[in-house]
Amino acid sequence: MTAATEGRPSPGTGPAAGPLASARGLTKRYGVRHALAGIDLDVGPGVTGLLGRNGAGKTTLLRCLATDLDPGGGRLTVLGESPETSAGRTRIRRGIGHLPQNPVLYPHFTAFSLVDYIAVLKELGGRRARHDEVRRVLDAVGLYDRRHSRVRRLSGGMRQRLALACALLGEPRLLLLDEPTIGLDPEQRIRFRDLVSEFTRDRGAVLSTHQIEDVGALCSRVLVLDAGRLVFDGSPDELTGHARGRVWSAARRPRDAATAWRGPDGRYRVLTPEAADPPADAGEAHPVEPTLEDGYLLFTAERG
Numbered sequence: 001m002t003a004a005t006e007g008r009p010s011p012g013t014g015p016a017a018g019p020l021a022s023a024r025g026l027t028k029r030y031g032v033r034h035a036l037a038g039i040d041l042d043v044g045p046g047v048t049g050l051l052g053r054n055g056a057g058k059t060t061l062l063r064c065l066a067t068d069l070d071p072g073g074g075r076l077t078v079l080g081e082s083p084e085t086s087a088g089r090t091r092i093r094r095g096i097g098h099l100p101q102n103p104v105l106y107p108h109f110t111a112f113s114l115v116d117y118i119a120v121l122k123e124l125g126g127r128r129a130r131h132d133e134v135r136r137v138l139d140a141v142g143l144y145d146r147r148h149s150r151v152r153r154l155s156g157g158m159r160q161r162l163a164l165a166c167a168l169l170g171e172p173r174l175l176l177l178d179e180p181t182i183g184l185d186p187e188q189r190i191r192f193r194d195l196v197s198e199f200t201r202d203r204g205a206v207l208s209t210h211q212i213e214d215v216g217a218l219c220s221r222v223l224v225l226d227a228g229r230l231v232f233d234g235s236p237d238e239l240t241g242h243a244r245g246r247v248w249s250a251a252r253r254p255r256d257a258a259t260a261w262r263g264p265d266g267r268y269r270v271l272t273p274e275a276a277d278p279p280a281d282a283g284e285a286h287p288v289e290p291t292l293e294d295g296y297l298l299f300t301a302e303r304g
């Protein structure tokens with residue numbers, strides 16, 4: 001079933017020139033712990049992938065961009081606006097869509113009423129245009145047919161898609177997505193990729209994820225955070241290239257590999273610290289083409 005699309009609100013407006021978001025020396029501390037330790041960053045159109053270990057600072061960065069958290073220091077602009085003033089924060093919130101990690105959804109609401117409630121909070125147009133917009137985003141995430149279902153009766157993946165529908169309301173210029181594909185089945189993940197890819201033809205998205213395949217499939221640029229610092233900023237191909245000549249299929253697990261794991265064929269995928277010959281204790285070994293995951297694993301392994 002297709003939702004009505006007429007009368008939908010126009011994309012969030014605001015200063016058009018310049019990056020969609022820009023940070024200089026951005027810091028955020030929780031007590032003595034630096035969650036962000038001086039981030040310099042410009043976010044442009046397209047999908048920017050944000051990778052990093054658990055606790056690296058990805059959610060903190062997204063929450064600062066979403067004006068949900070006050071950074072402790074540095075300069076930040078989002079959609080050309082500073083979040084330091086109340087008026088600036090309001091304009092940013094109207095122009096972005098934020099899918100937080102572990103979104104809280106009211107269980108007794110129906111899917112439609114929940115998205116409509118968020119649309120009211122976002123002050124999206126009159127009732128008719130707002131309802132058209134609610135139907136549009138529910139349709140976009142494949143939940144239009146479940147619009148009358150109570151949130152508590154939806155599966156985990158459906159709830160995640162419902163939260164994504166809320167983030168898409170009002171055609172924001174910048175989408176901030178914190179682990180959006182958690183719990184999605186493979187079909188819905190592809191649908192999600194297509195949706196975000198179409199969406200970012202003329203807008204931007206920052207996608208924090210541990211699903212490296214999503215980064216390879218969607219992102220023109222990838223950032224790696226490590227202990228609150230930006231340690232890599234480049235294309236997925238460049239990150240993959242980091243592992244070139246350092247990935248082996250080996251008969252045995254060598255002692256000094258950066259990373260090694262046993263595959264279903266009983267052989268070991270071995271990532272070596274240096275581009276050199278395979279480790280002598282790996283037994284029979286031959287080089288294999290690196291993946292984005294190899295590049296990321298080697299890059300983070302080098303940082304201890």
Ligand SMILES: Nc1ncnc2c1ncn2[C@@H]1O[C@H](COP(=O)(O)OP(=O)(O)OP(=O)(O)O)[C@@H](O)[C@H]1O
Nearest residue numbers: 030033034035052053054055056057058059060061
């Ligand atoms: N509310 C909080 N109070 C105290 N410390 C916090 C808080 N939120 C995050 N932290 C700390 O800040 C650091 C960065 O956390 P953050 O959630 O941004 O990491 P992340 O990269 O998103 O991790 P993950 O991949 O596990 O979601 C961690 O050391 C974390 O323990």
